[in-house]
Amino acid sequence: xxxxxxxxxxxxxxxxxxxxxVKVLHPLLGLPMLYYTVDLSLNHIKAxxxxxxxxxxxxxxxxxxxxxxxxxxxxxxxxGTAHAVLQTLPLLxxxxxxxxxxxxxxxxxxxxxxxSFIDTFWSNDSTLSVLTAVVKAPYGYGRILRxxxxxLEKIVEEKDASEExxxxxxxxxxxxxxxxxxxxxxxxxxxxxxTQGEYYLTDLVEVARKRDLRCSAHMVADSAxxxxxxxxxxxxVAIEVLRQEKVKELMLSGVTILDPKTTYVDKTVEIxxxxxxxxxxxxxxxxxxxERCLIEPNVKISDSVIGNDVTIRTNSVxxxxxxxxxxxxxxxxxxxxxxEIKTKAKIGNFVEVKKSTIGKGSKANHxxxxxxxxxxxxVNIGAGTITCNYDGxxxxxxxxxxxxxxxxxxxxxxxxxxxxxxxxxxGTTVTKDVPEGALAISRVKQKNIRGWNKRMELQHKKSKPG
Ligand code: UD1
Ligand code: CA
Numbered sequence: 001x002x003x004x005x006x007x008x009x010x011x012x013x014x015x016x017x018x019x020x021x022v023k024v025l026h027p028l029l030g031l032p033m034l035y036y037t038v039d040l041s042l043n044h045i046k047a048x049x050x051x052x053x054x055x056x057x058x059x060x061x062x063x064x065x066x067x068x069x070x071x072x073x074x075x076x077x078x079x080g081t082a083h084a085v086l087q088t089l090p091l092l093x094x095x096x097x098x099x100x101x102x103x104x105x106x107x108x109x110x111x112x113x114x115x116s117f118i119d120t121f122w123s124n125d126s127t128l129s130v131l132t133a134v135v136k137a138p139y140g141y142g143r144i145l146r147x148x149x150x151x152l153e154k155i156v157e158e159k160d161a162s163e164e165x166x167x168x169x170x171x172x173x174x175x176x177x178x179x180x181x182x183x184x185x186x187x188x189x190x191x192x193x194x195t196q197g198e199y200y201l202t203d204l205v206e207v208a209r210k211r212d213l214r215c216s217a218h219m220v221a222d223s224a225x226x227x228x229x230x231x232x233x234x235x236x237v238a239i240e241v242l243r244q245e246k247v248k249e250l251m252l253s254g255v256t257i258l259d260p261k262t263t264y265v266d267k268t269v270e271i272x273x274x275x276x277x278x279x280x281x282x283x284x285x286x287x288x289x290x291e292r293c294l295i296e297p298n299v300k301i302s303d304s305v306i307g308n309d310v311t312i313r314t315n316s317v318x319x320x321x322x323x324x325x326x327x328x329x330x331x332x333x334x335x336x337x338x339x340e341i342k343t344k345a346k347i348g349n350f351v352e353v354k355k356s357t358i359g360k361g362s363k364a365n366h367x368x369x370x371x372x373x374x375x376x377x378x379v380n381i382g383a384g385t386i387t388c389n390y391d392g393x394x395x396x397x398x399x400x401x402x403x404x405x406x407x408x409x410x411x412x413x414x415x416x417x418x419x420x421x422x423x424x425x426x427g428t429t430v431t432k433d434v435p436e437g438a439l440a441i442s443r444v445k446q447k448n449i450r451g452w453n454k455r456m457e458l459q460h461k462k463s464k465p466g
Contacts, residue, residue: 003048003097006041009084010104011055011075016230022057024104029242030266036107044111053084080198082190103174105229117218121177127213131175133223141171152215155202159195173226373398382408389414
């Protein structure tokens with residue numbers, strides 16, 4: 001076995017995406033497109049070196065992948081695929097094994113496919129090998145010209161192909177294996193005498209053949225794996241392939257998915273056994289969901305950690321929050337970033353929580369806003385209760401102790417502290433701290449005026465003309 005260095009081509013802008021964002025940073029099931037080829041190289045092929053050729057938005061790409069063990073070659077001007085690879089040569093100075101060339105916009109290749117491509121390359125003693133596919137619509141791709149014995153003779157680009165060559169349905173996927181020693185020499189011989197005036201990497205085949213070096217072509221079984229993403233239509237096709245793979249993987253690991261067609265789960269999400277997802281859920285980012293949870297229809301969860309036996313009822317939105325075992329959320333609840341809902345707590349309909357901790361067994365069952373608060377254990381928050389956390393300039397904190405009873409329609413004007421075991425009467429505006437065990441009540445005393453209706457009727461009659 002030889003050492004492998006991977007080169008990933010990603011300098012192009014992706015003009016046909018019609019986007020301000022460079023193509024390889026467009027997300028595919030929660031991860032940037034470029035992640036997929038980087039992951040293949042680092043974690044499946046386990047290459048000695050992984051070099052990404054960047055150009056457009058190089059800074060953004062480097063920032064996004066700063067935690068990955070990769071090197072960058074900058075291609076300032078995109079003069080063609082051969083020119084792109086040329087930029088990596090300074091980084092390959094001491095490397096003498098096999099170079100695997102991937103394209104950042106061909107993300108669906110399977111590790112197994114690459115493995116057998118590389119193994120065949122090693123066993124058939126060729127200098128260069130290209131991964132090919134037979135497709136129904138070869139338009140736009142480079143076509144594969146083979147010798148009678150089946151060895152690779154030439155790759156001809158669509159724009160340079162004769163009518164006869166255009167009929168060939170075996171295409172170049174843009175993925176290659178090549179001996180480093182030949183690559184370093186051969187690249188320098190490639191010119192740009194073609195229709196597009198670009199340095200074509202595909203011309204490396206002709207350079208090798210001139211020296212009578214063997215070139216081979218390795219065909220993939222499933223051409224869907226090597227689809228290139230050029231437009232947003234391609235992007236949607238690729239996302240759908242990955243989405244189906246993800247839901248299938250979850251089902252095979254013990255998650256019940258009632259309607260796989262309408263379930264959107266990012267690649268990065270983890271879900272435990274015997275959890276059930278109802279139709280139309282979107283679960284994104286670094287979300288982890290435990291076992292035996294129930295996620296009802298139309299729920300959206302992003303970057304959150306959810307324990308075991310949790311129920312998320314219909315139409316709830318949960319972002320960057322943590323929910324502990326046996327808690328219940330929704331229907332129609334909104335948990336905004338940094339909310340923490342402890343064991344057995346209950347957040348009911350039309351309740352919004354932001355940057356707050358709701359203690360064990362506490363309840364806010366209806367129509368409430370809890371922001372920047374620390375709520376203790378076994379607290380009852382009445383319907384219509386609001387923490388007034390914002391004074392127009394700054395946010396302030398509300399602290400509520402254990403076993404507090406907050407009546408309905410209470411305003412807690414922060415910063416304020418409510419001691420444990422205290423009660424707050426319905427309709428109270430709390431502006432001062434409440435001592436432990438006290439009752440806070442601030443509403444105006446009720447007055448009943450007897451005979452009011454009769455008085456009103458009399459007045460009405462008098463004012464009528466005639
Ligand atoms: C290329 C191949 C074609 C193949 C197709 C597969 C050549 C000449 N042609 O064509 O045979 O069928 O891929 O998708 O190689 N890139 C750079 N720098 C550049 C130019 C391109 O980094 O100067 C990168 C792009 O970002 C992209 C990849 O190389 O990731 C392929 O480039 P693209 O322009 O899409 O090549 P095609 O014309 O599609
Ligand atoms: Ca392309």
